[in-house]
Amino acid sequence: MERVEITDDIIRLGQFLKLAGLAESGAQARELITDGEVSVNGEVDTRRGRQLHKGDVVTVDAPAGQFSAEVG
Structure with a gap:
């Protein structure tokens, strides 16, 4: 699992998906979230505006497999 460093204390889920490379664009991030393919800490x-904090783990279930990144 990759740890992705952020500069602030929080980041929104849609922004984090793009920053971590789990989504190619904001539109793709929105689609993944809306389709229920994104989980935060296992849920x-x-x-899309969910606030993430350092230590949160985001997982995307994509057709190519499951990818995860931790907010650092």
Whole structure:
């Protein structure tokens, strides 16, 4: 699992997906979240504006497999 450093104390889920390379664009991030393919700390979350804190683990279930990144 990759650890992705952020400069502030929090980051929104949609922004983090792009920063971590788990989504190629904001539109793709929105689609992944809306389709229920994104989980935070093991629980599916459909809120693009969900605030993430350091230590949170984001996982995407994509057709190519499961990818995860930790907020650092």
